[in-house]
Amino acid sequence: MSSNQTDVVFFDENGLRTDQRKPDEIRPMKIKIGVLSRANGSCYLEWGANKVIAAVYGPREAHPRRMQLANKAVIRYRYNMQSFSVEDRARPGPSRRSSEISKVSREAFEPVLFAEDYPKAAIDIFVEVLQADAGTRTAAINAASLALVDAGIPMRGLVSACAAGKVGGKIVLDLNKPEDNYGEADLPIAMTEDGKITLIQMDGHLTPSEFEEAMELVQKGCRQVLEIQKAALLEKFASVMDDDEEEIIVEEEIEDDAEADVEISVESEDADEADFDEDDIDAFVAEVSERLAKDVSAIIRNYEAEKCETDIDLADGLFEDEDLDIVIIEDDEMDADDLKEIEAFVSDMADDDEESDDDDDDSDDDEETDIFVIDAEDSDEEESDEEFDDDEEEE
Amino acid sequence: MAHEVLSALKRDFIHNLIVEGKRADGRDFREMRDISVKTNVIAKAEGSAYVKYGETKILVGIKLQKGTPFPDSPGEGIIMTGMELNPLASPDFEAGPPREEAIEMSRIVDRGIRESHSIDLKKLCIREGELVWMVFVDISVINDAGNIVDASCLASIAALLTTTVPADEANGFDSIPLPMQNIPVGVTVVSIDNTLILDPISDEENVCGTKLTIITENDGAISGMQKSGAEPLLPETVLEMVKLAGEKGAELRERYLSNLSIRG
Numbered sequence: 001m002s003s004n005q006t007d008v009v010f011f012d013e014n015g016l017r018t019d020q021r022k023p024d025e026i027r028p029m030k031i032k033i034g035v036l037s038r039a040n041g042s043c044y045l046e047w048g049a050n051k052v053i054a055a056v057y058g059p060r061e062a063h064p065r066r067m068q069l070a071n072k073a074v075i076r077y078r079y080n081m082q083s084f085s086v087e088d089r090a091r092p093g094p095s096r097r098s099s100e101i102s103k104v105s106r107e108a109f110e111p112v113l114f115a116e117d118y119p120k121a122a123i124d125i126f127v128e129v130l131q132a133d134a135g136t137r138t139a140a141i142n143a144a145s146l147a148l149v150d151a152g153i154p155m156r157g158l159v160s161a162c163a164a165g166k167v168g169g170k171i172v173l174d175l176n177k178p179e180d181n182y183g184e185a186d187l188p189i190a191m192t193e194d195g196k197i198t199l200i201q202m203d204g205h206l207t208p209s210e211f212e213e214a215m216e217l218v219q220k221g222c223r224q225v226l227e228i229q230k231a232a233l234l235e236k237f238a239s240v241m242d243d244d245e246e247e248i249i250v251e252e253e254i255e256d257d258a259e260a261d262v263e264i265s266v267e268s269e270d271a272d273e274a275d276f277d278e279d280d281i282d283a284f285v286a287e288v289s290e291r292l293a294k295d296v297s298a299i300i301r302n303y304e305a306e307k308c309e310t311d312i313d314l315a316d317g318l319f320e321d322e323d324l325d326i327v328i329i330e331d332d333e334m335d336a337d338d339l340k341e342i343e344a345f346v347s348d349m350a351d352d353d354e355e356s357d358d359d360d361d362d363s364d365d366d367e368e369t370d371i372f373v374i375d376a377e378d379s380d381e382e383e384s385d386e387e388f389d390d391d392e393e394e395e
Numbered sequence: 396m397a398h399e400v401l402s403a404l405k406r407d408f409i410h411n412l413i414v415e416g417k418r419a420d421g422r423d424f425r426e427m428r429d430i431s432v433k434t435n436v437i438a439k440a441e442g443s444a445y446v447k448y449g450e451t452k453i454l455v456g457i458k459l460q461k462g463t464p465f466p467d468s469p470g471e472g473i474i475m476t477g478m479e480l481n482p483l484a485s486p487d488f489e490a491g492p493p494r495e496e497a498i499e500m501s502r503i504v505d506r507g508i509r510e511s512h513s514i515d516l517k518k519l520c521i522r523e524g525e526l527v528w529m530v531f532v533d534i535s536v537i538n539d540a541g542n543i544v545d546a547s548c549l550a551s552i553a554a555l556l557t558t559t560v561p562a563d564e565a566n567g568f569d570s571i572p573l574p575m576q577n578i579p580v581g582v583t584v585v586s587i588d589n590t591l592i593l594d595p596i597s598d599e600e601n602v603c604g605t606k607l608t609i610i611t612e613n614d615g616a617i618s619g620m621q622k623s624g625a626e627p628l629l630p631e632t633v634l635e636m637v638k639l640a641g642e643k644g645a646e647l648r649e650r651y652l653s654n655l656s657i658r659g
Contacts, residue, residue: 036538037450038485049438053537055483078482078490083533084440084456092477092533093492126483126490128535130454131437 010168041151049133054143062122073118077106134180157193162221442558446550450540472519476505548581609640
């Protein structure tokens with residue numbers, strides 16, 4: 001942290017921060033997935049006043065060839081700041097700071113990617129910071145994580161990043177610009193869905209007990225981010241998943257009942273329920289969900305096709321300076337009920353950040369998001385033992 | 396970009412369509428894609444614009460810094476134009492220092508701004524011979540779906556038109572809108588099978604042998620031109636292209652930029 005100015009006031013009389021947030025509250029986040037037509041996957045993300053855009057290319061042939069690895073894909077991550085993204089114009093091109101961030105961010109993703117499945121290939125992750133306002137590396141990682149999903153690249157789970165810090169002697173979540181400039185410590189981390197830390201950096205001054213408190217808080221922040229990421233994925237891909245489910249059910253129906261009409265829909269299946277006894281239905285549902293879970297690659301292919309058809313417009317709402325919130329971007333393909341369901345899900349999540357697992361009314365949603373969580377159990381390879389904090393951050 | 400490998404099949408497809416009088420995206424030969432211009436999109440920049448030509452997306456940010464003037468023009472501000480072909484914008488772009496095509500394109504845009512005297516550089520002088528404003532035009536290609544030169548020209552001018560020069564109290568310089576006195580517009584014409592088409596998409600750019608970018612001013616005068624590509628052009632084709640670009644340029648200026656120029 002660059003300087004300690006005693007005249008900076010971080011909290012008002014109600015204990016709220018300069019931007020009216022509570023100490024454990026993250027800034028509003030706005031996400032749009034699939035914004036670039038040339039990239040295999042892309043994501044635009046606003047977090048407070050940060051604006052970042054991520055694109056993923058690959059797996060594709062690694063070029064130049066000397067970069068190829070014989071046994072696995074090379075993962076490349078480029079964090080870059082636009083020259084106009086900051087107050088004083090930044091020199092275009094890589095700096096020492098951006099090189100370091102690129103390195104640790106790449107390492108944040110290595111544990112969740114199946115690099116060993118793509119020898120001699122490259123998975124390229126590019127993140128451009130269009131507007132910077134403290135916390136760009138974490139915003140970049142969150143966007144990159146979703147761009148990877150959009151590219152249909154299998155992952156062990158999502159990566160979510162958030163920072164905690166110390167300002168005015170108090171531990172707070174997700175530092176804003178004045179807090180970052182004049183605060184006493186900054187602790188950005190990235191975490192997998194199963195709670196493994198894949199990036200950790202820290203600069204400033206924290207006592208061991210403060211560090212513990214900050215770690216506690218920052219993990220909570222990451223979990224909040226994860227829920228927002230999942231909601232964004234659900235909002236983007238829910239309609240595709242629905243279509244898929246219907247198709248598979250139709251197939252099952254035909255196999256089960258040779259006399260069935262070809263035009264059986266999900267609704268008519270409900271009407272036929274009386275013909276099955278309950279065990280049959282349970283078995284049937286179990287079988288279908290198992291098939292759904294197994295057939296991840298088919299689903300990915302399907303939503304890639306869907307992506308091409310949907311007209312995703314970068315300008316629509318992208319740079320609007322309206323009050324930021326988790327924004328549902330309307331999708332013509334979705335019907336009103338879907339939309340309501342998702343809205344309810346998202347607003348639930350946005351409202352109570354404490355209570356992140358509301359299992360009561362959205363079991364369907366959970367089932368669908370879980371499909372993105374590919375083999376979360378398999379992720380116990382020990383990459384997370386690597387030391388990410390060997391470099392001090394330079395400003 | 397012309398580097399992309401294009402299969403013979405696709406090449407034939409584009410050619411055959413043109414011969415039939417059609418284009419891959421159903422446009423007329425002289426029809427532009429849908430264009431949208433959004434200004435003031437980056438709060439940290441003194442001016443900014445986000446322009447779309449169909450799926451092509453360009454973001455331009457203007458930053459102003461104080462600096463010493465060049466010895467040969469002590470009383471004038473300085474323009475610097477840079478273009479970055481972000482690797483996220485196309486599978487063909489690579490990270491690294493700007494390659495010749497990026498340098499060429501940014502110089503085309505720069506020429507349009509400079510040669511049309513679109514900025515009144517004398518008004519950017521703070522203390523003659525010592526301190527002037529330097530105007531940095533940074534062009535960032537977000538998605539390359541063809542014709543990034545035209546989109547960059549339009550985005551740069553839109554951003555400049557909405558730029559505010561900050562005050563410098565110490566030297567008695569008040570904040571002013573960037574003094575703009577001309578609105579250059581760049582239009583690229585390509586020739587495929589002797590048919591002139593405007594606003595080429597990536598595949599058409601790959602098929603065409605050569606591109607001609609023509610920048611025209613408010614009064615229709617030409618302030619910059621660049622032929623890019625190896626195929627030769629006949630003099631009469633060049634004249635026809637210039638006429639076409641002038642007409643389209645006037646149309647684009649009227650439709651997308653004139654409403655921004657009120658402050659100039």
